[in-house]
Each structure stands twice: as C-alpha cells, then as structure tokens.
Amino acid sequence: MTSEILGIVVILLLMIVLSYPLGKYISKVFKGEKVWTDFFAPVENFIFKLSGIDPNKEMDWKENMKALLKLNLVFFIWAFVIFLIQDKIPIWNPAGIAGMEPSLAFNTAVSFISNTNIQHYSGETGLSYFSQLLVVCYMQFVSAATGIAALALIYKGLAQKKASDIGNFYNLFLKTNTRILLPLSVLVAVILLLNGTPDTFKGPQTIKTLQGDTVTVALGPAAPVIAIKQLGTNGGGFFGPNSAHPFENPNYFTNIVENVDILLIPMALVFAFGFYLNKKRLGIMIFIVMTVLYVSFTAAAVKFEVDGNPLIKKIGIEQATGNMEGKEVRFGPAASAFWASSTTVTSNGSSNSNHDSQTPLAGAVDLINMMVNSIFGGVGVGFINFFMFLIIAVFIAGLMVGRTPEFLGKKIEAKEVKVAALIILLHPFLILVSTAISSYIASINAHTGWLTNPSYHGFSEMLYEFTSASANNGSEFTGLNANVPFWNIMDGVIMLVGRFLPIIGPVAIAGSLAEKKYIPESEGTLKLDSYAFGIVLLAVIVVISALSFFPALAVGPIAEYFSI
Amino acid sequence: MKFLRTNLVLVVLTLLLFGVIYPLFIWGIGLFFPYQAEGQPVIKNGQVIGYKNIGQNFTEAKYFWGRPSACDYNPINAVPTNLGPANPALLRSIQQRADKFLKQNPGIKKSEIPSDLVTSSASGIDPDISPEAALVQIPRIAKSRGIDQSSVKELTQEFIVKPVLGPAHVNVLKLNLALDNLIKKD
Structure with missing residues (x-):
C-alpha cells in the first residue's frame, strides 16, 4: 500500500510543479510575446491568409462570440456527417465499421464539439480509423482550444482599462492549438507509443491464444488520439474501457503521465491568470482554494476505495488491496480513485477504472466534483465557471463590508451579478430537471432496460449521466444503457446548452467589465488576494453547490452508503 | 460568403494539421518501433x-x-x-x-x-x-x-x-x- 500512496503523491506533486512554468508560458502565448514555438508562425500565418482572417483585428465580445459559434457549427456538421457516412469513406476503415444511427451520431457529434466526450458507442466496434483521426482526434484539439481561447478573451477583458475590444478569437484559437496543445500532445503520444500503446493502421487481428482460444484483438492509430484525449480535458477514449484498457494505458508509468496530463493545463491556466493580469498573489490564492477542495475530495475517495466494499467483506473475502471490482491490478484502488477524482474535478471524463462499481461515497465524490464543476475544471471553461463564483463572492463580500463591489478595479453591478447568478443556476437546473424526467419515466415503465443496477444505485446512474453531460465531463456510470434515442437526444441537448451558455455569459461579463472605467486600488478596496476573501470564496462555492445538489445526492449515493 | 470561406478554409487546414499530419507524424515515429506500435x-x-x-x-x-x-x-x-x-x-x-x-x-x-x-x-x-x-x-x-x-x-x-x-x-x-x-x- 505504501508504494501506491507514494504513487499518487508523486502524481500530485508533478502536476503542481509542471503546471507553474506552463502557466507562465501560456500567459506569454495569450499576450503574443516571444516564445520558443514561434517557429509555428509561418504555418499560422499561412492558415490565416488563406482563410482571410486578420489575426490582429481586435473584436468586441459579441463579434468574438459570433466567430466562436459559427466555427463550432461547422465542427458539428463535419462530425455529424462523418459519423453517419463513415462506412462510405473508402480509406481507413479496415474493420468495415458501419455508419452510426442518427441519434447516436447527433449525441457523439455534440459530445465531441462540446469537449464532453460522453461515448454511447465503443471505439473498437463503433468508429472507423478515419472517424477516430479526422473527427475524434481533431475535435479533441479544437474543442479544447475553443474553451481555452474563450478564457483568453476573458483575461483580456479583465485587463482592459477602458475599451470594448477583448482580443481576436481566431488568433487565440489557432495559437492554442499549435503552441499549447500540439507540442504537449507530440511529447505524450511518443511516451505512450514507446510503452506499448499501438499506433498502426492494421485492422483487428484474429489470433489463437496460448490455451488455444480464437480471439480478435482491436488495434489502431491509438497513441496520438490518447495523448490529446488526456491533455485537452477531453476523455474520448480510443477503446471502450478508456484508460483502463491495457493498450490505452499500459503500465503505472503511463498512468502517472496520463493522470498528470488531466490536470496539467487546467492548473496551468490558473497560474496563467496570475501572470497575465500581473496578479500573481491572486492567482496563487485561487490555486490554493481549488487545491484545498481537490485534495480533500480526492483523499476521501481514495480512502473509501482502499477500505473496500463492506458487503464483500461480509462474504468472507479479505480485501487487502481494497475494492477491486472494476479495477485493474496494475493501478490498484488508490491510483484508480485518484484518477476518478482528477477526471471529474476537471471535465476530462477519461477513466482508468469503472466508476459504476466504486463504493458509494467514492462515486459521490465524482458526482460532487462534476456538480461544483469549477475546481480547475475543463480547459478554459473550468476557470470561466470559477470566474462566475468569483463575481458572486465579490458581490457578497461587497455587501458584507457595505461597499460597491469591485473586481480588479471594475465595478460589479446588477447586470453582471444577474448573468453570473443565472449561469451558476443553469447547471443544477439542467441536471435536476432532466434527472427528474428520466426517473419518472423509469418509475412508470419498469421495462426501459436503461439501468444495470437496481435501487439507489440505479438512480445514481441517471443522475451521473446528466451531471456528466451538463458539466461537459464525459465519464459515465456505464451500467446505464444510454445508446437509445431518449438518452442520446436529452444528453445531446444538455451538453449543448451546458457548453455554450456558460461560455457566452461570462465572456459577455468580461466584455462589459472591459468597457468600464478603471478605478485604481485605494484603502477601502476589497483585497481579493487576502485569506478572508479566500474563505468567503470557498464558502460561496460550497454553500451554493450543497444547497443545489444535496437532496439529489441523498437519494442516490448517500442512501446507498447507509443501506450497506 | 465570407462566413463560408473563413470557416471552411480554417476547418480544412486545421483538419489537415491535427487530424492528418499530427497522427501520421506519430505513426511515422512508430515505424522505428514496430514492436511497440503493433501493441x-x-x-x-x-x-x-x-x-x-x-x-x-x-x-x-x-x-x-x-x-x-x-x-x-x-x-x-x-x-x-x-x-x-x-x-x-x-x-x-x-x-x-x-x-x-x-x-x-x-x-x-x-x-x-x-x-x-x-x-x-x-x-x-x-x-x-x-x-x-x-x-x-x-x-x-x-x-x-x-x-x-x-x-x-x-x-x-x-x-x-x-x-x-x-x-x-x-x-x-x-x-x-x-x-x-x-x-x-x-
């Protein structure tokens, strides 16, 4: 057990140590300062020239959001069409994979453009290599870059002294791809490749095993897809079992690399905030608030999993290594629970164990992480969600000290608070209403065939699915048989709303703040980088989330915990 | 028209870069490590x-x-x-x-x-x-x-x-x- 605990401590330390310099680098990329990847400039300029984009044209928030939405519309059409007709494409389909059923194609296309990567199919039998590379691999770059570029717009908006322009979406989008995501992906893909993640265009191989059984082994160009899957808080696995599959995550070393990748960019973007706005102390304060929540939730999940399942103990089986149902031996329960918490705290959604078989409260931690959805969070969008909590916390703290709330020298007024409150309430609204609808259907119709598990856990499966969709996470309690039109379409709509409104609202706030007159700090200004404000911020996040979600958690994992 | 040109060209070129060239580059490295690349x-x-x-x-x-x-x-x-x-x-x-x-x-x-x-x-x-x-x-x-x-x-x-x-x-x-x-x- 010592080597397992040591393993996860190493992962945590590596994340923090690596994300700090990366944050500094990202801030430079956002500002357009000199960086070592400037050799990409000719490629970028060529792309801008051919598409008629002036990357230096400053745009206001509305123009930027229009650009973002139009581009994402093209992404959606491309993904949807390719999934439908993948069997008609003459190349890169050695296994002869069929086209997708339309509701599944809709769900999967939305899932990949929204950086969610919920998968109601299994990669081995559901996607051609063409789809894996030109949709799945591609979307995992550009959807991640969309979120990061949106965050960069907000940073610019917050830095403006009094002007309406907040940067150029196209410029930030392309540079995020070429200068942040691409170099890291190449590095990680090579590491995975050298450790036994396949990268071949050969189709599935049928072999005779040592004992003489005939089996078919799925291969494919997996290494490059898995690298960006981990780095861009995507989570869309090449193989069905995701990073539990021995090809997708061959050993403990690759597990360390992949788990660090989950948090690398989300953490770096917090530091980047401090560097970009020249508020390093504030950046570190936010980092500490997030880390406190992340580490305490994760530690609880690890403990529950390492303790094992009391019902298995009752059978008379010792669980020296903890809860092994749905776990891989090479990772063990500690690294599995650590991953599960990492992947839900960010909106990554990849998994190296089966979340459905976790002990009740470890599953509850996954759910809580996705419900809060702003502790590091998805690349770009996680910090954007956190920005909404910042606005609310500033407003409340302002009321408490009896002053007009200010954030980085800008007055926070009714307009901003209204938008922030609505965006924060959207998440519980989407989750709870849809879970209520599906629960109602499941309760009046015993033969939906949706649920693998009875009772409280069945409810948790539905709650988890919608929470994951709204948080754009992508992990699932896979016992939910979700590849039916009801789930494909409901999930799809929730992913779309849960993706784009929480980008547009905050960017609008940043646009509005950018236009306001800058008020220099004075004696009476609320110190955002103080401990007192850190505690108010922490309390706001915990209280809002608890009030919204506790009843649902009580019916699901908490009831299950007390029943065993 | 501007909408179409901007977005289509941008998507096609980035598709080439991240959907074709990047994976083929990694695949090319894999050619030097056939045992690993074949699983x-x-x-x-x-x-x-x-x-x-x-x-x-x-x-x-x-x-x-x-x-x-x-x-x-x-x-x-x-x-x-x-x-x-x-x-x-x-x-x-x-x-x-x-x-x-x-x-x-x-x-x-x-x-x-x-x-x-x-x-x-x-x-x-x-x-x-x-x-x-x-x-x-x-x-x-x-x-x-x-x-x-x-x-x-x-x-x-x-x-x-x-x-x-x-x-x-x-x-x-x-x-x-x-x-x-x-x-x-x-």
Whole structure:
C-alpha cells in the first residue's frame, strides 16, 4: 500500500510543479510575446491568409462570440456527417465499421464539439480509423482550444482599462492549438507509443491464444488520439474501457503521465491568470482554494476505495488491496480513485477504472466534483465557471463590508451579478430537471432496460449521466444503457446548452467589465488576494453547490452508503 | 460568403494539421518501433499467440488463471460488469466464484482467496493478477503438472514485479509461457 500512496503523491506533486512554468508560458502565448514555438508562425500565418482572417483585428465580445459559434457549427456538421457516412469513406476503415444511427451520431457529434466526450458507442466496434483521426482526434484539439481561447478573451477583458475590444478569437484559437496543445500532445503520444500503446493502421487481428482460444484483438492509430484525449480535458477514449484498457494505458508509468496530463493545463491556466493580469498573489490564492477542495475530495475517495466494499467483506473475502471490482491490478484502488477524482474535478471524463462499481461515497465524490464543476475544471471553461463564483463572492463580500463591489478595479453591478447568478443556476437546473424526467419515466415503465443496477444505485446512474453531460465531463456510470434515442437526444441537448451558455455569459461579463472605467486600488478596496476573501470564496462555492445538489445526492449515493 | 470561406478554409487546414499530419507524424515515429506500435505482440513458433498487455482466458488447471472478466477476455468487446457495490448480482457472483475456487483449489481457506481473483476487472482483459493471487494457485498447478511446488514457486517469484510506485503485480500470460517452457526444460 505504501508504494501506491507514494504513487499518487508523486502524481500530485508533478502536476503542481509542471503546471507553474506552463502557466507562465501560456500567459506569454495569450499576450503574443516571444516564445520558443514561434517557429509555428509561418504555418499560422499561412492558415490565416488563406482563410482571410486578420489575426490582429481586435473584436468586441459579441463579434468574438459570433466567430466562436459559427466555427463550432461547422465542427458539428463535419462530425455529424462523418459519423453517419463513415462506412462510405473508402480509406481507413479496415474493420468495415458501419455508419452510426442518427441519434447516436447527433449525441457523439455534440459530445465531441462540446469537449464532453460522453461515448454511447465503443471505439473498437463503433468508429472507423478515419472517424477516430479526422473527427475524434481533431475535435479533441479544437474543442479544447475553443474553451481555452474563450478564457483568453476573458483575461483580456479583465485587463482592459477602458475599451470594448477583448482580443481576436481566431488568433487565440489557432495559437492554442499549435503552441499549447500540439507540442504537449507530440511529447505524450511518443511516451505512450514507446510503452506499448499501438499506433498502426492494421485492422483487428484474429489470433489463437496460448490455451488455444480464437480471439480478435482491436488495434489502431491509438497513441496520438490518447495523448490529446488526456491533455485537452477531453476523455474520448480510443477503446471502450478508456484508460483502463491495457493498450490505452499500459503500465503505472503511463498512468502517472496520463493522470498528470488531466490536470496539467487546467492548473496551468490558473497560474496563467496570475501572470497575465500581473496578479500573481491572486492567482496563487485561487490555486490554493481549488487545491484545498481537490485534495480533500480526492483523499476521501481514495480512502473509501482502499477500505473496500463492506458487503464483500461480509462474504468472507479479505480485501487487502481494497475494492477491486472494476479495477485493474496494475493501478490498484488508490491510483484508480485518484484518477476518478482528477477526471471529474476537471471535465476530462477519461477513466482508468469503472466508476459504476466504486463504493458509494467514492462515486459521490465524482458526482460532487462534476456538480461544483469549477475546481480547475475543463480547459478554459473550468476557470470561466470559477470566474462566475468569483463575481458572486465579490458581490457578497461587497455587501458584507457595505461597499460597491469591485473586481480588479471594475465595478460589479446588477447586470453582471444577474448573468453570473443565472449561469451558476443553469447547471443544477439542467441536471435536476432532466434527472427528474428520466426517473419518472423509469418509475412508470419498469421495462426501459436503461439501468444495470437496481435501487439507489440505479438512480445514481441517471443522475451521473446528466451531471456528466451538463458539466461537459464525459465519464459515465456505464451500467446505464444510454445508446437509445431518449438518452442520446436529452444528453445531446444538455451538453449543448451546458457548453455554450456558460461560455457566452461570462465572456459577455468580461466584455462589459472591459468597457468600464478603471478605478485604481485605494484603502477601502476589497483585497481579493487576502485569506478572508479566500474563505468567503470557498464558502460561496460550497454553500451554493450543497444547497443545489444535496437532496439529489441523498437519494442516490448517500442512501446507498447507509443501506450497506 | 465570407462566413463560408473563413470557416471552411480554417476547418480544412486545421483538419489537415491535427487530424492528418499530427497522427501520421506519430505513426511515422512508430515505424522505428514496430514492436511497440503493433501493441507488443507475443510470438511463439512464428505465430502471434497474444499481446503482452492483453489478458487471456486461462481455464485449464495447469495454468495460472487471471481475473474474472465480464466479456470472457474477448478483446474486441472489452467491458466491465458495471455492477454497483450493493447489487445482489455482484455479491452472488463473488460468492459463486469463491465457492468454485475453493473446490478447484483444495486446501485453501476462503479468507486466503485474494479479492482480485473473485472480482472483475475494469477492462475485462486485465493482463495482471496480484502476487498473492499467483502464489495461492501454485499447489493446484504443481499437482496438475506433476511437478514440484518449489520449482513453480521459484518461477513465480521471478515474475512478480514490485515497483517503487504502484501495486505489485504478475503478468499472467508471461508467467504461463515461462511455465510451459519450464516443463520442456525438465
């Protein structure tokens, strides 16, 4: 057990140590300062020239959001069409994979453009290599870059002294791809490749095993897809079992690399905030608030999993290594629970164990992480969600000290608070209403065939699915048989709303703040980088989330915990 | 028109870069490492009989058994059981596997069965078992092969990986291959 605990401590330390310099680098990329990847400039300029984009044209928030939405519309059409007709494409389909059923194609296309990567199919039998590379691999770059570029717009908006322009979406989008995501992906893909993640265009191989059984082994160009899957808080696995599959995550070393990748960019973007706005102390304060929540939730999940399942103990089986149902031996329960918490705290959604078989409260931690959805969070969008909590916390703290709330020298007024409150309430609204609808259907119709598990856990499966969709996470309690039109379409709509409104609202706030007159700090200004404000911020996040979600958690994992 | 040109050209060019050139670049590197890029195949008598990291179904008494699998080690349909911790179906199957194991491995007490031998893996093709899960099977294997327990034990010890970080484990396919070779040497 010592080597397992040591393993996860190493992962945590590596994340923090690596994300700090990366944050500094990202801030430079956002500002357009000199960086070592400037050799990409000719490629970028060529792309801008051919598409008629002036990357230096400053745009206001509305123009930027229009650009973002139009581009994402093209992404959606491309993904949807390719999934439908993948069997008609003459190349890169050695296994002869069929086209997708339309509701599944809709769900999967939305899932990949929204950086969610919920998968109601299994990669081995559901996607051609063409789809894996030109949709799945591609979307995992550009959807991640969309979120990061949106965050960069907000940073610019917050830095403006009094002007309406907040940067150029196209410029930030392309540079995020070429200068942040691409170099890291190449590095990680090579590491995975050298450790036994396949990268071949050969189709599935049928072999005779040592004992003489005939089996078919799925291969494919997996290494490059898995690298960006981990780095861009995507989570869309090449193989069905995701990073539990021995090809997708061959050993403990690759597990360390992949788990660090989950948090690398989300953490770096917090530091980047401090560097970009020249508020390093504030950046570190936010980092500490997030880390406190992340580490305490994760530690609880690890403990529950390492303790094992009391019902298995009752059978008379010792669980020296903890809860092994749905776990891989090479990772063990500690690294599995650590991953599960990492992947839900960010909106990554990849998994190296089966979340459905976790002990009740470890599953509850996954759910809580996705419900809060702003502790590091998805690349770009996680910090954007956190920005909404910042606005609310500033407003409340302002009321408490009896002053007009200010954030980085800008007055926070009714307009901003209204938008922030609505965006924060959207998440519980989407989750709870849809879970209520599906629960109602499941309760009046015993033969939906949706649920693998009875009772409280069945409810948790539905709650988890919608929470994951709204948080754009992508992990699932896979016992939910979700590849039916009801789930494909409901999930799809929730992913779309849960993706784009929480980008547009905050960017609008940043646009509005950018236009306001800058008020220099004075004696009476609320110190955002103080401990007192850190505690108010922490309390706001915990209280809002608890009030919204506790009843649902009580019916699901908490009831299950007390029943065993 | 401007909308179409801007977005279509941008999508086509970035598709080329991130959907074609990037994966082909990594694939090109893989050409220098064919063993890894092909998924680390295991070759016996010129035939691929498995992949180092893909678990296989071992049911014969003379082999070390791997973990229970929701898909019977069918790698094209790799899945977990998805059973929740309180699901009666899970507890029933664990009970049944334990009873079966005790019958097939006489002399073992229930409390000595390592939990990884009665619970299913996440991938359904877990290549490994814990060292305890290997050691507990030695008497059965030695008896079935008519060889000394000590020689099987010695071999097993060789295949136990005890890393500084992460859990100790044994690759079942590699161990079974060595086991077959051990007999030949005798």
